[in-house]
Amino acid sequence: MKKAYLFLTLEGVFSLFYALLIQGPVFTGLAMLFNLDEFLLSVAAAIPPMMQFFQLFASFFVQKYRKRRFLVNVFNAFSRFSFAFLIVFLLLGKTEPLIFIVALVISQIFAALSSSTWNSWMRDLVPPEERGRVFGNRNMFLSIGNALIIYLYSSIVDHFSSGFVLVLLISTVGTVLSILAMNKIPDVPVKETGTGIPLKVVFKDENFMKFVFFTFYWNMAVTFSSAFYHYHLLKNLGVDYTYIAYMMIVNNFVAMLVYRILGKVSDRVGHKTIAEFGIILASFVSGMWFFMNTNTYRTLMVADAFLSSIAWSAINLSLAILPMEVAFESDPVFFGLNASFASAGSLIGSFAGGITAKFLSDIYVNLHGFEIFGLQLLFLMAGIFRFSAVFFLRKVKVKKYIPFRAFMLSTLSVTLRRPVYRILDVYLLLKRGNERVRRLVRRSKRRKSNTDEQGGEQG
Template sequence: MFPTSQLTEADREAGLKWYVRNGMFFKIMETLSIGVFLTAYALSLGASNLVIGVLAAIPSLTQLAQLPAVYLVERIASRRLVAVSLTLASRLLLLGAAAAALLQPGPAALLLLVVAFAIRYIFGAIAGCAWNSWVRDFLPPERRGVFSAQRLTWMTIMAAMAALAGGVFVDNWSALTGLPQIYAYSALLVIATFSGVLETIAMAQIPEPTPLPLEQGPEQKTGLFSPLKEKNFRRLVTFLFSWNFASNLAAPFFAVQMLRQLGLDLTTVMMLTALSQGANALVTGTFGSLADRYSNKRVLQFAAPLFIACIFAWTFTSLPERHYFTMPLLVGIHILTGIATAGVTLASGNMANALSPTNGATRHLALCAAFTAIAAGTAPIIGGLYADVLANYQFSLTVNWSAPDGETIIPAFDVTRWDFYFLAATLIGLWSLTRLDQIEEPSQGGRVRMRKELMMGVWRGVQTASSIAGLKAVSDLPIALITERLSRQKKPRAGKDKTEPPEA
């Protein structure tokens, strides 16, 4: 459990395999325990919009625990010991959330659910502080983008499979067992706990290099917030704050919109989720290679506007009710959101690492996590507070067509309830893009060239997935995409520093 002063190439290669497996088990656990399943579970327990917002905010707000955790991680001999022990404890707390189904739906059950998730994510945040610094030192600097993409690709595949299986499991639970559906969500949390334990076992197999000693210069003596004195780092923090506020103002209510407003069943919702994850998997490897070849900023300048456009498109899914084009629109939104999320997730996390110093990166990464947490945590709470109020307001635009035989009124644009959040998130997201442009990061090549390569990578992935003969190639997707890109990749630029996004 203690750092290795001499990390051999064989140790690193073996650790990289466990690094990917760790991500796979982590994603299964997260898919079954949060997102659509958690929202549906909470609604079954009688949750209000405010409680939905609080549950969505917990994973983000608890990341503030990383700030005091910095001092613990910088002074303890083994980051792996901290990460593994607290990760295991946080995963076992999911059993407490599962026990809420045994209580009568109402305040007591919801309190148990919220408290269990809050403590689980506090432990996870402290573990994540140690994990981020540990993995940053473990991954080879010149291949961080590629290995992060490989891990994210497999995580996405596992998420898609878990989402589909979980949706079918819940919808068929009552028919198979004769028990209320609420127990199906509880069973999913038990399965998620088991996957979390396997994730912890995989984490423990990854070797930890001996961290570099901190330089006790003026910046270190000024305390935890000293990185904010760096102009470029402040620009990064401003972008991350505004971007995460925008995305989390809308994202927690996507599932509510589909389940309540549009009346979709859980299996359909999870099929759409799996479709999004599939699109994500097709392009993650390509984005990782492009981030290494060009820059994280270039990837974000493509993916972030696409994500914002998808948020805006949600306002057209109901006019104000479900309509003929709702399902085709949802399919398109989920495919494009999957592509955009792949780029944003990979590049935003890697950029934080790229702009952090080699020694003392823990403080920079913790500050990024803290500001991200404040934005991502307050946004859904604000959304939950005002959801019921905004339900009484509506803004509509219609197209009138008058003819001798009568008049036709066509609804063109309708904003009500959660649509107001989608619209607000779009505007804030557009402002965050102006902050992104101000960040300085070395890059090679222009946006047009990078977009052409991205389109080529996506098209090759689609061709592979669309033929029966290519099904085996789909199973080899992460390696195939990465190998193809590496064969054309130039020698990596010196000094580039990337890793995967933090996780709790």
Template structure:
């Protein structure tokens, strides 16, 4: 993999023709113009990132969500332990600003991603070893629960170090004008994989001859291998050197690289980091902190992200527990519901991606945020009747799939838009750290309410979540988006989209 030099102080799409890439196997044997070669490199990078998302979705389907929750339920874990599955990853997000600090002092986004994520995903192999030890009587179920939580803690610490760098990498590679469409496509591939794989995984766990624990151990091994293959796809993405990305002198260097031949371009790429590193290191870190504190729009969006994470995690981590414990559903049925949610997510992602490119992200987030407030109340209306299990629950999961398709996509796009290009990883790290603490706090409080019958149990946690979700929408009303549309324009655009859907 060879590095790429980027200047991202202005919208990315017009700058793609100015990217200097040294790809010896392509440039040396091609008569195409440098501009075409650079565009092809970006196109290949985005395709590689999409394939990475597919393999990573298999990995995440196994080591998170309903399958991991069912694994702990089989070990007789309490609701607080189930809540810790969500609170640990969010709490460990506190380490992300430190990860951003480290990544900005490296010379390769790719190498930093491999270092952090490969180490993290390999750690999952200790869980099948622990399950085998339980089967042979070397440890008990409570010790295996502790081992699982320790593994999750270490994995999320490593992933927390690498996430801000990955966000900055994608922000540099994906042109601003197509981010909605691209991430909609990437997330669609993600959702299609989940839709196909999770019912199969649920059946494997439920029907495995050696029992559900052994079946899950086999899936963890398979998921880890899939996750490592996904990371291998990042080799085909154009690498970004953070030192060159932030240097003020980069514009002239890029022009010199474009005007020179391929050998000179390679030499420029190799020698620039040493010169530019001194420039970036001379910038005091306190200036970045002051920039964050003085950015009122960023602080308001941070309040929205934090309040939303707190409100959602009061109840969302306990939806699978509600189905497994309160409704006594089999894990294969719960996995089937998850596939319904993935199907709805897949269908709606492309629509939300195109719509966000037209009207912006804020309007969609306000609309879906209002609908999201009602979800905990819908859960309270579910009973164990035939219609409740085979009609209302599938419909509820499909509604969730459509809502989260919009919220995940637009939240991601809004983060990319509001974070200044300079020290972008630091802004991403701050968002992840603050929202992580708020999400972990919400999960912990929700778990305590769910575990205590005198406080009302799970139904009470759902009601509290409903109240806080209403308040989470308020800060979003004050967030300013670069591309702001009036209410009339939003309604007109939605009407046009409706006509197109009807006609098609």
């Protein structure tokens, strides 16, 4: 299986040439080149998660053809080459927003079909006890690829007048290489018990539906502000692509180390615990962007590079594996339903965020030299929005889970080189102490209530 995991990683790295066109500063710059305003940019940024609704239809193709590797390659080819077709319109000088939106929608429909088929395939290919390590190592190398490709793309866009045409051409080469690498991964047979599950059966799975609702809410919270972080840097603060690329390189090299650690830790403490950790940290980072202005952006972008790297490494790793853990079969219908709710959440979040951003975009306040742009208020709201998603995640039942407080105490103990058992003992003592205090308070209230009733009867 080592050879299979090697080509799984190579395929992921080559796929980054396309993936980095639909996220980050290059995506924002390309959207601005096609004259998208704040509202349309928010809609465009939400199209990838919105189109995940089409994952529901992947089950039909898997049941009919039963060759998941072939299907993933076909879907990826249609997805990536259709977006690269924007080259033609750029060369013709046609940069209407509708062209960009339509190309992105077509691309992401096929990407959604590919994603669900790939998830079903990976669930059968990678054993549950190895998923954290395998995908953690894979994501570590993807972080290296991210750093190099982001720098390459940003340098091209900054130094060449036809920079966006060049990066689109490079992405097509990456697509061809990813297909060649994919052909080296074993196409394991579809399990008989993993196909043909009716949708109504999935809806009756109470625990899986709790996870689906969390996915809906989390995507709504993320897309509320996701389109505007790089937009704020480029438009309001005038930061150039190369400087953003430097920070993203730092981000990805930190992620490389974090994935290596989390890949091992998540198999031990549980993927839900890692997801909670990532969401809470991502919420803090979004709130930190409230202070991002022309005087502070250099310092805060460095802090963001480190903190967001840790947060999103935890989120990306855990939320990629959790659906495999919560679903009781490998049928694509599970992943498709989860993705369709993510799509609905993204739609609502992007529209809400776009309308809010449009309303706030003209606001500018200078308080004794401290600048506040309207979008900074949006980032603060987004931080609160994201944090609230933790309460929905905690309702989902998983086989392995350590409460977030215990996990953080254990992590701090390792960091401070203190014995883990002492910290955990303190946590358990505090927990038991709190329970005893609550019991004493309840008893005191009952006694007081009984005394009052007796006094009333005597009166």
